Amino acid sequence: MAKIEAYNDGFIMSPKNDFVFKLLFGDEKNKDLLIELLNSILNTPHDELEDLELINTELLREFAEDRKGILEEKNEKIRKAYNILEVISKDDNARAAYEAREAELHDQMTRLKSAREEGKEEGIKEGIKEAKIKNAKNFLLLGLNLDIVAKGTGLSIEEIQRIKKEMI
Known part of the structure; x- marks a missing residue:
């Protein structure tokens, strides 16, 4: 030692x-x-x-x-x-290595937690976007015009037009 x-x-x-x-x-x-x-x-x-x-x-x-x-x-x-x-x-060398290892383990846990939170946020955003697209499709099937569908879903007119083309 x-x-x-x-x-x-x-x-x-x-x-x-x-x-x-x-x-x-x-x-x-x-x-x-x-x-x-x-x-x-x-x-x-x-x-x-x-x-x-x-x-x-x-x-x-x-x-x-x-x-x-x-x-x-x-x-x-x-x-x-x-x-x-x-x-x-x-032992000062062993203690320094121990503290560095503990810090590294703590950093790994922090990175994992951060990645999970980012993944959840991304999943929520994707879910919201999918819900807007589903609502837009339903509104279009009901015959609503593009401006009303865009206002009702928060999607752009261009996105509504693309969705309408995909439905045909």
Whole structure:
């Protein structure tokens, strides 16, 4: 691990962040923690999964709130993982990468939300336009003149003429 700066603000990185999870459970020195975690998740007897091979534990260069109370301190392996997490959380390089990754994840969520909102707005506009065209067709079928249809739908005379030609 890199040089540890004097971060003593009580901050602990969230192991739910992929960068932190890989630091914590993707290290050969902590293989026992990963085995314990997998046994707990898979609900298997603790002696069933005795060893595993870590493949591709490299953290991606791009980057690559749970607190102590949430972790079950009864379990020695969990306590060890938490102690490692405390050390990792005080490392200035790891903390910078963690914060950058959290920012990137937040930005991704913001972009997704924005795209959804834009999609909804576009869908609403298309729906309104389709309704105007449907109303124009109905008005034309009733024999109303082009000016009245345009005023009633909010469409231009040119659009009404195009719709009328398509109906023939």
